[in-house]
Amino acid sequence: MHKFNFDLWKNTSIRKCDFYDDDQFPDWPCPYCWKSSLSLQDELKYVCKRPQEVNLEDYSYPFNGLLFCNSCKLMVSISGWFSIEIIDHQVESSNYRPIYLEIFEPIYFIPNLKLFNLEKYYPQEVCNILDKAFALFFL
Ligand SMILES: [Zn+2]
Numbered sequence: 134m135h136k137f138n139f140d141l142w143k144n145t146s147i148r149k150c151d152f153y154d155d156d157q158f159p160d161w162p163c164p165y166c167w168k169s170s171l172s173l174q175d176e177l178k179y180v181c182k183r184p185q186e187v188n189l190e191d192y193s194y195p196f197n198g199l200l201f202c203n204s205c206k207l208m209v210s211i212s213g214w215f216s217i218e219i220i221d222h223q224v225e226s227s228n229y230r231p232i233y234l235e236i237f238e239p240i241y242f243i244p245n246l247k248l249f250n251l252e253k254y255y256p257q258e259v260c261n262i263l264d265k266a267f268a269l270f271f272l
Contacts, residue, residue, distance in 0.1 A: 137249055145271060147237040163202035167250045171209055174199035177237050179215040190217045196237055213239035239271050
């Protein structure tokens with residue numbers, strides 16, 4: 134019987150910071166084969182359309198991207214909300230330059246991720262209900 138991995142699923146966002154170079158991408162398992170973790174196919178894309186006088190960190194913006202599995206080579210679509218936080222400042226020529234943390238909070242995956250592997254001996258009706266519940270996890 135599979136156990137729910139609390140450590141794996143408590144990290145529900147992707148955080149990037151150029152200054153600290155400690156990007157952490159969650160070890161989300163491939164929903165097709167459950168053999169590998171998903172990786173980014175390319176950079177996650179977001180669009181910031183805002184008036185010039187507004188600070189970037191005051192708003193959230195939609196993002197999307199593609200993830201892929203190194204084992205089965207299939208793709209997963211990801212979308213959600215992107216935001217920026219100022220986490221520190223750096224002194225540069227006697228000026229303070231903000232250090233930004235980029236936060237990608239996914240809402241939807243297509244196909245949705247599976248919080249635990251649905252074994253073949255599970256009844257199909259149970260698998261269907263669990264799969265629909267998994268799709269709501271990131272909402
Ligand atoms: Zn796979």
